[in-house]
Amino acid sequence: MSNYHEVVLRTKTKEYPIIVGRGVINDLPKFMKGFRNSKKCAVITNNVVRPLYGEFVQKLLSNAGYEAYVIEVPNGEDCKDLRVVERVYDELISYRFDRYSTVIALGGGSTGDLAGFIAATYMRGINYIQVPTTLLAQVDAAIGGKAAINHPKGKNLIGVFYHPQLVLVDVDLLKTHDFRDLRSGLAEIIKYGIIMDSEFFKYVVSNKAKLLDVSSEELLKAVLKCCEFKASIVSKDEFDREGIRAILNFGHTVGHAVETYSNFTLRHGEAVSIGMCYEAKVSAAMGFINKSVADEVCRSLSDLGLPTRIEESAEVSKLLDLMRRDKKSVGGKIAMVLLKDIGSSFLMDSVPEEVVLEVMRSW
Ligand SMILES: NC(=O)c1ccc[n+]([C@@H]2O[C@H](COP(=O)([O-])OP(=O)(O)OC[C@H]3O[C@@H](n4cnc5c(N)ncnc54)[C@H](O)[C@@H]3O)[C@@H](O)[C@H]2O)c1
Ligand SMILES: [Zn+2]
Numbered sequence: 001m002s003n004y005h006e007v008v009l010r011t012k013t014k015e016y017p018i019i020v021g022r023g024v025i026n027d028l029p030k031f032m033k034g035f036r037n038s039k040k041c042a043v044i045t046n047n048v049v050r051p052l053y054g055e056f057v058q059k060l061l062s063n064a065g066y067e068a069y070v071i072e073v074p075n076g077e078d079c080k081d082l083r084v085v086e087r088v089y090d091e092l093i094s095y096r097f098d099r100y101s102t103v104i105a106l107g108g109g110s111t112g113d114l115a116g117f118i119a120a121t122y123m124r125g126i127n128y129i130q131v132p133t134t135l136l137a138q139v140d141a142a143i144g145g146k147a148a149i150n151h152p153k154g155k156n157l158i159g160v161f162y163h164p165q166l167v168l169v170d171v172d173l174l175k176t177h178d179f180r181d182l183r184s185g186l187a188e189i190i191k192y193g194i195i196m197d198s199e200f201f202k203y204v205v206s207n208k209a210k211l212l213d214v215s216s217e218e219l220l221k222a223v224l225k226c227c228e229f230k231a232s233i234v235s236k237d238e239f240d241r242e243g244i245r246a247i248l249n250f251g252h253t254v255g256h257a258v259e260t261y262s263n264f265t266l267r268h269g270e271a272v273s274i275g276m277c278y279e280a281k282v283s284a285a286m287g288f289i290n291k292s293v294a295d296e297v298c299r300s301l302s303d304l305g306l307p308t309r310i311e312e313s314a315e316v317s318k319l320l321d322l323m324r325r326d327k328k329s330v331g332g333k334i335a336m337v338l339l340k341d342i343g344s345s346f347l348m349d350s351v352p353e354e355v356v357l358e359v360m361r362s363w
Contacts, residue, residue, distance in 0.1 A: 001027050005224050009143065009231040011163070011238040018143060018167040018231060020224045025131065025170040028057065028104075029064030035127060035165050038100035040067045042092060044115040045106040046075045049133055052176050057106055057131070069095055079114045080149040082158070088118050102127035105164075108134035109141030113156075116147025120162030130167040134177060135185025136269060138169045139192075139226035140248075144234040156327075161239060171223055174214045184269030186211055186304050187251075189222055191276060192229040194297060195250045198343030200225055205300050246347040249328060250337035251276030257322035258310055266307070273306035281359045282351060283339040293342060309363065316360050320353065 004021030019031060041061055045054040054070050061068035071091050073079040092101070103126060105115030112130055119128030132142035148159025174182065186204075189211070193201030203222070204211065210218040230248075237244035255275030259266055266274075280297040283289045298308045310319070320334075328335035333350040340346065 001030060007224070007227045007231050009163070009167075010235050011145075014145075014163045016163060016165050016167070018169060018227045020169040020171070020220070020227055022172045022220065023170065024168055025053070025057065025173065026060065028060060028129075028131070028168060029066070031166055031168065032102070032129070036100055037102055037127060038098055039065065040069075040095065040097055040101040041104055042069045042071050042095070042097065042101070043104045043106050044071050044073060044088065044111060044118070046073050046079060046111055048075050049107045049111070053106060053133065053173060057104070067095075073111065073114060076108075076110055077150065077155075079110055080156075082149060082151075084114065085118060085121075085149060088114075089122060092118075092122055097122065097126065099123050099126060102129060104129045104131060105142070106131045106133065107137070108132070109137040112137055112142050113147050113159075114149060116145075116162055116164070117149050117158075117160060119164075120147060120160040125162065128162070128164045130164045131173075132167070132169060133173045135174055135182055135223075136188055138171070138174070138223055139185065140188050140230060142167050142169070143227060143230040144245075145238070146240075167227075169223060169227060171214065171220050174219075177214065179212075180267060182214070183212060183305055184267035184273075187269035187273040187276070187301070187306055189226055190300065190304065191248075191250055191272065192226050194276065194280075194339065194342055195247045195337065195345040196229060196233075196343060198341070200229075201300070201342050205303065208304050211304075243347050246328065247337050247345045249347070250339075250345055251279055253323050253326050253328065253334065253336045254278045254319075256326055257319045258314075260322055261310075261314060261319055270307050273301045273304075274308055274310055277301055277308035278359065278363065279336055280339055281363070282336060282355060285355050285359050286338065286351070289339050289341060293339070296342065297339070316357065319360065320356065323356070 002023040007018040103119040105112040130142040132138045145163035148156035151157040207218045210216040251272040255272035259271035277298040280294040284294040335349045
């Protein structure tokens with residue numbers, strides 16, 4: 001077996017390992033030995049990831065005695081669609097998948113969300129494994145049991161909480177990752193430092209160049225640390241009801257608005273970077289942190305090569321409207337995760353609109 005690290009995610013009802021390392025994909029069949037399994041597995045992947053790793057994983061499984069299928073779904077958000085879900089159900093039924101069969105999500109966060117939704121609902125729930133292949137999915141989306149698909153009226157509107165049996169994080173799979181996507185994933189990495197661990201924030205800032213090198217020890221270490229952060233948050237607030245898991249949304253109130261406003265030309269992490277800088281400034285405007293702390297947050301993001309500003313011509317009223325419609329908001333009030341310091345944050349469910357406007361205008 002390759003060298004690996006194991007993070008255990010424990011909730012009230014479930015416990016499962018997150019395996020982090022290089023080359024750990026090769027050991028997938030060994031990690032599956034432990035759970036009750038009917039030898040049938042389906043690798044759900046898309047047309048981009050399939051030629052890179054899909055057939056490889058299928059072969060790995062069939063060599064280990066599994067009856068392994070590859071189910072190809074559309075790339076990106078297009079797969080998070082009820083019509084795709086239905087087609088995948090059709091395939092699973094035609095392969096005679098039963099309650100002990102396994103679904104393997106091989107791809108970024110979008111493939112993972114779709115596969116998780118399918119695993120949760122097919123026969124009221126079957127085995128499922130996450131093999132995330134983007135940085136964002138390795139440090140965030142694949143961990144924590146949230147799975148959702150989109151509705152024409154909104155993103156992630158239809159979903160479930162359903163945990164995998166195993167998350168296999170192989171950092172080597174990022175070697176084929178697009179550079180802009182990789183850098184965008186760094187926004188979610190530094191976010192953990194900003195919201196909950198100032199030491200980790202410093203680590204990211206001082207290793208910024210190495211973190212963009214997939215073969216570096218620093219990146220592996222950072223991914224592992226983020227898996228630990230996410231697992232600890234999820235174990236304390238599995239269903240996102242205690243205000244603990246909510247802090248992961250730092251930068252996302254503004255981030256989602258900016259992402260939508262850009263018509264998704266900005267990567268998610270880029271929009272979140274703009275959002276984090278902005279929300280740090282709101283934290284300062286409300287007196288929770290000094291302006292110098294907000295400036296430090298913004299500077300660290302731009303040092304990573306991430307954007308921190310929206311285009312000057314952006315329409316403030318449209319952005320504000322998008323923020324009011326954010327999922328965290330209740331009763332049309334703007335909810336936002338604010339900072340008490342670097343490494344400490346909380347959810348404020350009603351941020352005065354005057355403050356939001358004032359910061360946006362002076363930006
Ligand atoms: N469930 C959760 O908790 C959670 C959390 C955050 C985000 N998400 C979801 O995650 C999705 C975004 O995830 P994402 O950023 O990974 O996007 P993605 O899944 O769309 O992947 C980005 C692009 O990278 C390609 N790709 C994937 N792996 C690759 C590799 N190793 N080499 C080359 N190309 C590769 C994909 O085909 C795609 O074109 C959104 O749908 C979001 O809603 C879910
Ligand atoms: Zn995010």
